Amino acid sequence: MIKYPNGIRKNNTKCLKQSVANRGMTLEKELNLSNEYYLQANICNIHKKPTPVQIVSVDYPERSKARICEAYFKTPSTTDYNGVYRGFAIDFEAKECNCKTSFPFALIHPHQIKHLESVIFHGAIAFLIIRFTQYDETYLIDATKVCYKYHQKRRSLPYSWCQKNGYLIRRTFSPPLDYIKTVDQLLKEKENEKI
Amino acid sequence: MIKYPNGIRKNNTKCLKQSVANRGMTLEKELNLSNEYYLQANICNIHKKPTPVQIVSVDYPERSKARICEAYFKTPSTTDYNGVYRGFAIDFEAKECNCKTSFPFALIHPHQIKHLESVIFHGAIAFLIIRFTQYDETYLIDATKVCYKYHQKRRSLPYSWCQKNGYLIRRTFSPPLDYIKTVDQLLKEKENEKI
Secondary structure, eight states: OEEOTTSOEEOOHHHHHHHHHTSSOOHHHHHHHHHHHHHHTTSOEEEEOOOOEEEEEEEOSSSSOOEEEEEEEOOOSSOSEEEEETTEEEEEEEEEEOOSSEEEGGGSOHHHHHHHHHHHHTTOEEEEEEEETTTTEEEEEEHHHHHHHHTTTOSEEEHHHHHHHSEEOOBOSSSSBOHHHHHHHHHHHHHHHHO | OEEOTTSOEEOOHHHHHHHHHTSSOOHHHHHHHHHHHHHHTTSOEEEEOOOOEEEEEEEEEETTEEEEEEEEEOOOSSOSEEEEETTEEEEEEEEEEOOSSEEEGGGSOHHHHHHHHHHHHTTOEEEEEEEETTTTEEEEEEHHHHHHHHTTTOSEEEHHHHHHHSEEOOBOSSSSBOHHHHHHHHHHHHHHHHO
16 A cells, blocks of 8 residues: 555555566566577587578568568467476476466467377477466476476366476576476476386 | 571570479478378477567557568577477478588588487487489488588588488389388487497
């Protein structure tokens, strides 16, 4: 409660809530910084794929300089991040979700689910990184489990289900989102499953 | 030699040469079609990364439609193609070369060489696909060998060296460039090296 000099009292809970949600960087920025850190430290080689763009016209004001003057965004047919770690092909999609109770499947394109299933079939380690911005919690969830839920014609993944089936990613200073340690946990679980 | 009615005689060897060079599709088109074929046939999941573009301004004529009106090409920091095959992370760069005697290293960015070395370190299967358009021959060469040559401060890879150290990729009808069979040969060689 803020006491203004003219007697007005304003409840600033909404403002407080916002400040919690935007406490840190966006998930994409944190992942890019972490990937940069991992690359420099020789831990893994994972990159974000560039946004697919359909280029229509390009202008050449100078011989060495090209300026794209008309282009359109294309729907991505694959996930955003992929690379290699400990000999494994890594493939994942990262999503932020503002909802408190669940992660809606509407946030993932159907061909992204198809892509995840395909890379799993070919032997990649695939997962989803979901951030519940309201709680400022980020979970890494095995894509096999997510795809299974998706085909049950569910409209969303409940928050409690993510807590139970996902791994909470630890926030650190550098890298900002140390998700590769969580990938280690996932790999360990997958090895145990095989035995 | 063409005999024109007015007595002019023109040597059309240059023209002939060109027709040989442009006999087929471009390497990129062939690779994209092959990757599409492999994806549908469930053989592997390899995609071309979108061209990295720095978007400066976007116009929204309609709510659901975004039109990029100013953007610039960025230098790629990674290779063009990556994916997963038989549990292996695959990473490669494809280049066409018009020269008869050698493939100049100037066609590859230094950070692409650095990227190839990094993915090899993390356990990926990395290679270069080089097409000598003058001969209409396409070679798959292990990136380890290419990087080794690069650090010898060489300016190019001689054509004879590529013939000796690379694998000639067979041209087929569908897929147009059946390079995954050549990857099998490379994997076999790598397994034999381990024994």
